[in-house]
Amino acid sequence: MSGIDQTKRRIPLSERIHIDLPLLTGLLILSLFGVLVIYSASGEDPAMLTRQVTRLSIAFGVLFIAAQVPPHWLKIITFWLFVVGLLMLIAVPIVGESHKGAQRWLNFGVVLIQPSEMMKLIIPMMVAAYLSEHTLPPAPKQQIAAALLIIIPVLLIAKQPDLGTSLLIASSGFFVLFLSGISWRIIGGLIISGASLLPILWLYLMKPYQKQRVLTFLNPESDPRGTGYHIIQSKIAIGSGGGFGKGWLNGTQSQLEFLPERHTDFIFAVLAEEFGLLGVLVLFTLYLFIIFRGLMIAAQAQETYTRLLAGGITMIFFTYFFVNVGMVSGLLPVVGLPLPMVSYGGTSMVTLMAAFGILMSIQTHRRLLDK
């Protein structure tokens, strides 16, 4: 009895409920910061605030539940998840529903499911599960198999069309491969072949609106009233924010509605306008903190599967963040990606929080397994 008591005393409460406190703190601060900015971007709309807080509560609930699932359980169901996900992706063009010109949803009567959203998490899980069957680094045969596991769903998603998500998934798979220790020569080769794939992408896969986005990205001023408008107004918002910003609720670009999509994809511009470079650096620090904590969890993980999965998840989060900020500040073309944990909206947030739950599970179940 006393032994058990001692064991219990040694393990803090947070670990017993499988929560990683640093990560949770980082995520909480980040989402509170987001709530603050959303309140401003929505024109001080309390209803929107309530909805976001509700959504966050649900997402944190999902995180908590996911954190309870031991990683080896996950590994067991991963293959089946992958199969189901792939089948759903194949079903999308046949029976899927279209919104805004893209066919991405499956209607299950009760819920609309966006298979590509789930695949963001399933693919790194699958690649990690597959590669963990053998010791790292993987043999060439396994590398090719892993590449196929990535490319097939990516192509299916790109066809929907959903270029942003497909590239995100491709990069998440790629990060897992990278972490698995494939040789630098192959990485170089992948990058080169990826680059040579671009013309094919341009010629056969990209829809006119996607091409337009890229063209606009290259020269936003060419179409200031049309697609270039977003990026021009966004840069004005960021640039006019200056070092310390115009103050909370005082950003003219957002409050006067010059900035489109200000509480969703372009929320970073609102933050940069109202809180200035200082606010931006605080935000970046929060993201870096979360990312480095994630990488630390990956480094401390003791199984191949959990390592790769933790690393993969962390890098997806980074990619989200980088692509969104890059696009809002005019460094990257506009692809419809939200700023993780900050943007208003629920679809991706739930996936993301489930991923963080897994990350916490990896961290907290490790020590229990040690016993």
Add this chain to the structure above:
Amino acid sequence: MISALKDHRHESRMFRNRVVVAGGFVFLMVLLLVARMVDLQLFQHDHYTTLSDDNRVHTISLAPSRGRIYDRNGILLANNQTTFRLEITPNKVEDLENTLQRLQALIKVDDEDLERFHKEHRRSRRFKATPLRFSLNEEEVARFEVNRHQFPGVRIQDYQSRYYPLHTLSAHIIGYIGRINEQELQELDPTTYQATEHVGKTGIEHYYENILHGTPGVRQVESNVLGRVIRVLEETQPTHGDDIFLTIDSKLQAIAVEAMGSYRGATVAINPKSGEILSMVSKPSFNANLFVNGIGRKDYQQLRDSKERPLFNRFLRGQYPPGSTVKPLVALAGLELGHTHAEDKTWCPGWFRIKGYKHKYRDWKKRGHGKTNVEKAIVESCDVYFYDLAFEMGIDAFSQYMGQFGFGSRTGTDITGEQPGVLPSREWKKINREEPWYPGETLSVGIGQGFFTTTPLQLASAIATLANQGQRMQPHLLYATQGAGSETPQLQPYQPLNQLPILEQKNWDKVHDSMRRVVHSKRGTAKRIGRKSKYTIAGKTGTAQVYTVKQDEEYNEDEIPEHLRDHALFVAFAPLEDPEIAIAVIVENGGHGGSVAAPIAKKIMDRYLLESHTGTNG
């Protein structure tokens, strides 16, 4: 087992390396983002601040209120009145058609109002209030206010409207303002007129637009992407336009209008010493208030198509033959240029014939005037004397001398649209008729007929010059101005023009005295107004032919239609000893100057000299 353990350790090391590389990559990429932010937010901050301000800050011009117009005694002629209009803000109204229907049960809205509302409604932004009805009366305002809770999005707005309290009186002088049209929009200064809806169209309102308009204020506002104003950042109040005082005496105007009775025509009274126009009437007149908010189609057609031509500015644009009223000036020309002398007598048999021609130029008096000197010629208005004199003088000397009195050229008074009249000369005929001058034409011109035409203003100005011993004064209407913030009106100085040469003072005296006899002697053509006059009047009657009587015909007033009857004219100045008023009266189709026009002039002079004498400027 050992190899597996080794593999495991190797894998751990390799994996940690990769994690470190990934961490380094993340860090580098975040640094890239930081660099981008530093570039945008620090280095390019000023540039983007400018762009941001351009986005949000807009300048709104505030319309100044227009200067008022007074007469010389401070009687208000043009005022800004607060009136009420009914406005609808479309995006606050749920069912526009229903609202309009219910409104019409409360307030009269006619088809023209609805038409204009729908037109404007389609053009303007949905949150901008669009006027439905102008000039609501108090009862309508009250009726709406009681029911206003039933009409969300509908409101009553007060606004400044121009109002001419004397309606038709002086309308031809004051003119009116109207909504700025496309052409004016091109010509007006866009910054000054950005917020202004109205501009002076005619009369003083047009001529002194610059004085009356004022300086617009500026309001810097922040507006959102839709252009809706969010808040005011800075505001400079507009400065209202200067008030204008006219030389006109409204009471004199009323007297003149009353004296004209139902006749059409014009009267002009000028202070000969200053050139101040004391009274100037064109009859019939119109109600200038009709034009301010856009005159209705029906009203305009009625004014435009009326045979009486109320919109026609007779004193400024009416070109009438001066008839016998020019005779004193012709006589002066003859005396001064030495073509005749005070004692010289001409035999008047009732007609005149140029040697070698058959054509008889008739005198108005069939029996003739007998032996006639210059005095008798003026007093009895003998035509033959002036046929002879004009023929003697020749057209060149005639038009040169008469030109000095301003005939044939605009007086340059301060209303636009003035007509110059016609002072015939050889060149004039060559240019306008492409014909040489015939000697016979000199005769008609010598009695103020033929090609000779003058505006009533010109005629009054010429008589004022005669009264003022040849010192010409610029006829004008601007008496004083009073700017924003100044306590008293600033008087306008007079503008003396040139002094006509006086060769012999006795010639001028002779003409003045002869004109006195026109009024104050038994044989004078205007003796009926002289009989009981309390002051000495110098005058001259005139009759201008509208209808040319053929050689073998006789003019019989009763037999020809009214609109072909002669115009009756009278010119005068008084008191003779020290003239303070010079006057010209033209009564269209009035018949005889002595019986119709002279009494009108007398009433105006009586009023000015006996009752309302306010003295001259300065």
